[in-house]
Amino acid sequence: MQKERNIVEGKYPKNCWNKIILMLGINLLFVMCVHKTSERYEDMFVDSTWQSPFVAMNIEYKDSVYSIVPREGDMYLFLNDGVANKKYRYELFPILLEQTLGIDSITFCSLKEMDCMVTPQPYIDSIYKGKVENLISLLFNEKGVLSVGLSYPEEKYLIYLLFHHGVYLNTDCETGVLYILNK
Secondary structure (H helix, E strand, O other): HHHHHHHHHHHHHHHHHHHHHHHHHHHHHHHHHOOOHEEEEEEHHHHOOOOOEEEEEEEOOOOOOEEEEOEEOOHHHHHOOOHHHOOOOOHHHHHHEEEEEOOHHHHHHHHHHHOEEEEHHHHHHHHHOHHHHHHHHHHHHHOOEEEOOOOOHHHHHHHHHHHOOOOEEEEOOOOOOOEEOOO
């Protein structure tokens, strides 16, 4: 009889801890839902999950150098073996910024079809003037969202310039607007 009573008494603290953990979990979910729209939540979310879908790089074809902005998923189609085996962005991005990659005619044609070629844009250059801060302060709002309407060639050129300064952009999946990933 004494043994049964000890077993029953031992269950009480276990049940108590289960209830405490359950209540803390519910409170945590409630707090997250309430603060979901706060600026701090958005900053933490963007910083912890950044992934640049664009890569700015230079390619060489028939003695000419071209600037391109392909999607990150498309660039492995034309990278050489020495660069393609880099698994991480911190290994790959410096190589892409410093090197000019040679490509063949088939790859060049496919890049033209994908509309990856970048050409200088006078409007962006007039704002840029050698300072990336000019681009960010005049073209983006305080939350890092592109606040002016740009043509597609201007957006590509903007992505190219900012990428070379370590500022990575992404496209919002619902609106298609560019925003800064790493403020």
